[in-house]
Amino acid sequence: xxxxxxxxxxxxxxxxxxxxxxxxxxxxxxxxxxxxxxxxxxxxxxxxxxxxxxxxxxxxxxxxxxxxxxxxxxxxxxxxxxxxxxxxxxxxxxxxxxxxxxxxxxxxxxxxxxxxxxxxxxxxxxxxxxxxxxxxxxxxxxxxxxxxxxxxxxxxxxxxxxxxxxxxxxxxxxxxxxxxxxxxxxxxxxxxxxxxxxxxxxxxxxxxxxxxxxxxxxxxxxxxxxxxxxxxxxxxxxxxxxxxxxxxxxxxxxxxxxxxxxxxxxxxxxxxxxxxxxxxxxxxxxxxxxxxxxxxxxxxxxxxxxxxxxxxx
Numbered sequence: 412x413x414x415x416x417x418x419x420x421x422x423x424x425x426x427x428x429x430x431x432x433x434x435x436x437x438x439x440x441x442x443x444x445x446x447x448x449x450x451x452x453x454x455x456x457x458x459x460x461x462x463x464x465x466x467x468x469x470x471x472x473x474x475x476x477x478x479x480x481x482x483x484x485x486x487x488x489x490x491x492x493x494x495x496x497x498x499x500x501x502x503x504x505x506x507x508x509x510x511x512x513x514x515x516x517x518x519x520x521x522x523x524x525x526x527x528x529x530x531x532x533x534x535x536x537x538x539x540x541x542x543x544x545x546x547x548x549x550x551x552x553x554x555x556x557x558x559x560x561x562x563x564x565x566x567x568x569x570x571x572x573x574x575x576x577x578x579x580x581x582x583x584x585x586x587x588x589x590x591x592x593x594x595x596x597x598x599x600x601x602x603x604x605x606x607x608x609x610x611x612x613x614x615x616x617x618x619x620x621x622x623x624x625x626x627x628x629x630x631x632x633x634x635x636x637x638x639x640x641x642x643x644x645x646x647x648x649x650x651x652x653x654x655x656x657x658x659x660x661x662x663x664x665x666x667x668x669x670x671x672x673x674x675x676x677x678x679x680x681x682x683x684x685x686x687x688x689x690x691x692x693x694x695x696x697x698x699x700x701x702x703x704x705x706x707x708x709x710x711x712x713x714x715x716x717x718x719x720x721x722x723x724x
Contacts, residue, residue, distance in 0.1 A: 434659045435461040435505055437668065444468070446524035447581065449567045452477075452515045461505040461658060463615040463665065468519040469536055470498040471588070473559055477513030481506055484544035485612060486601045493556035494599060495549050495592055499542040503615050505608075516563035520585075529582055539589060541598075548599040555595050562588040607653050613643055614654065618665060622673050624691055627683055631693045633670065636662040671707050674700070678716040685712050 438460040452472070457479075473495045481488045481496055482505045490496065492514075498504050525533040540546055551559065562584045569577040569584070604612070617639055621631055639662060640647040651662050660668070670692060677688045689700035704712045 435459050435507070435657055437658050437660060437665070438462045444519070444521070446521040447518070447570065447578075449516060449518040449563070449570050451567060452513050452517060456513065457506060457508065457517070459505075459507050461503070461611075461615075463503055463619065463669070467500050468521050469500060469542065470496075470504075470517060470519050472496050472498075472517035473515045473556070473563055475514040475556065475560055477508070477510040477515075479506055479508045479510070479513060481548065482604055482608065483547045485604050485609060486544045486547065487604045488548045488599050488601050490548060490599065493551045493553055495551060495556075495559060495595075497539065497541040497547050497549075497592075499544075502544055503612055503619070515560065516567065518563070518566065525582075532582055532586060535586070535589060539593070541592065545601065546598050548601075549592055549595050550597045550599050551592075551595050555591060559588055559591055562591070607657070610643055610645060610650065610653055611657055614639055614650065614662070615665070617642055618669055622669065624673070624677070627687050627691065630691055631670075631673070633666060633693055636666070667707070671704070674704060674712065675715065675719075678712055679719050688712070 436458055448468075452474070457472075474490055474492055476492050478489070478491045481490050483496075483498060483502050484504075488496070489509075520536070522533055522536075536542075541549060566581045566584045569580045574580070617634070621633055623629070624631060634642075636651060637647045640650040643650060645653075654665065655661050658665070674688060674692060677683055677691070681688075683691070685700070686697045689697045692700065694700040694703065701711055704710075704715070708715060710718070
């Protein structure tokens, strides 16, 4: 039975909707990323993007100049200088730059970065209250912003060094950063997302929920574009046009990209056989999976696994 609180829009309604955000690049984090990545936003500017699925990385970013719009789940923040954002791995997020340039830093932190010796730091990160969508941004005093910027600068310097104790130095700066942010503890005012973005968020959430493969016996059952539209109670053409206008890609493109990303992740991070991955992803057989993969990547799944793992050693 349809949920009457969510109207099923006709295609004609789509023509009257206005879209206030530019094209968002769909950002899939590389399956072979390092466990800790840090960059300066001035030399590594952040493009407008939407990250549609779990990333496995916690992300922290600090702004010293510029403005932008951060959306975490269905929470929207208009950000500016002297603010810091915390992004949980499980949240769908997007970013839109609204100024000519932005300054500051960002870092990506994989849970495996900590290891057994720093389990307490990982637990602090996991329990840190500002990784919640409704508390994702903290407004800092200018002096607090300068202090946090110095922590980021030190982490960047240590990440680029060859010192044997650079990881310990990074860990120390990270703890000081969390402590200073927690002391600041002042959230930015958030606003509601547009109805159109809400539909995109729910579509990506439904797509992500299909990929919860925890063991070899799990089987992915992918829905069609029409089935996704039915679950969202909108016209299929409306959903497809909405998604394409925001991301430049159709619903079918997103389904195939997510399928490909999951295949890559399983090839790199598990020891499952090609036939097991093929079955788990819902292909009719190993030949169909190999054909799909080669068409997208110009390389066989087995060759991709060997090449990627060799590059990591």
